[in-house]
Amino acid sequence: xxxxxxxxxxxxxxxxxxxxxxxxxxxxxxxxxxxxxxxxxxxxxxxxxxxxxxxxxxxxxxxxxxxxxxxxxxxxxxxxxxxxxxxxxxxxxxxxxxxxxxxxx
Numbered sequence: 488x489x490x491x492x493x494x495x496x497x498x499x500x501x502x503x504x505x506x507x508x509x510x511x512x513x514x515x516x517x518x519x520x521x522x523x524x525x526x527x528x529x530x531x532x533x534x535x536x537x538x539x540x541x542x543x544x545x546x547x548x549x550x551x552x553x554x555x556x557x558x559x560x561x562x563x564x565x566x567x568x569x570x571x572x573x574x575x576x577x578x579x580x581x582x583x584x585x586x587x588x589x590x591x592x
Contacts, residue, residue, distance in 0.1 A: 488589070489558025490518040491550070494525035494533045496561060501573040503540045509561075509573055509581055510545035517589035520547035522558070527551045559588045 490513045497506050510521045523546050525533045530549045537543035550556060560566030561581070568584045570577055 488518055489520045489522050489556055490585070491522045491524050491556060491558050491560050491566075493560075493562040493566075494523050494529065494549075495563060496570070496573050497523065497533065497537060497542065502575060503542050505573045505575055505578050507542040507544070508578060509585070510542070512582055513585055514545040514547070517585055518558070520558075521545050522547055522556055523549045525549060525551060527553065559585075 492510070497503070514521050523533060523537075528551075530551055534543065534549050537546060559568070561568040561570065563569065563571045567588055568581060570581060573581060
C-alpha cells in the first residue's frame with residue numbers, strides 16, 4: 488500500500504524534521520511506498536527542496552496531479568489524514584492515524 492502526501496505539507500509552516508519523521512515512520516513500519524503528490528511543473532522544485540533539506544530519503548517517487556496511484560492520502564483538505572501542516576504539535580496524531588490506517592488494510 489502507498490502513502491500519498493500532498494507536497495504542500497512539506498513546505499513551511501510544516502517543520503521539515505517532522506515531515507521527515509512521518510515519511511521515515513511510514514516507509515519503515517507501514518507502507519510500501521511514500522509518494523509525494525505535486526502540481527504539474529513543480530516536481531523538480533519539490534525534489535530539490537526535500538533533498539537540500541535532508542528530507543528526501545524515504546520518498547519513493549514524486550507524482551504530478553495527473554498520475555493516478557492508490558493509497559492512503561494525507562492532504563490539507565481531503566483524504567485519510569487531513570492536516571494543514573506537519574509539526575511537533577500534531578506529529579503524534581499523524582503517527583497514530585498512520586498506524587490505524589495500516590492496521591485496517
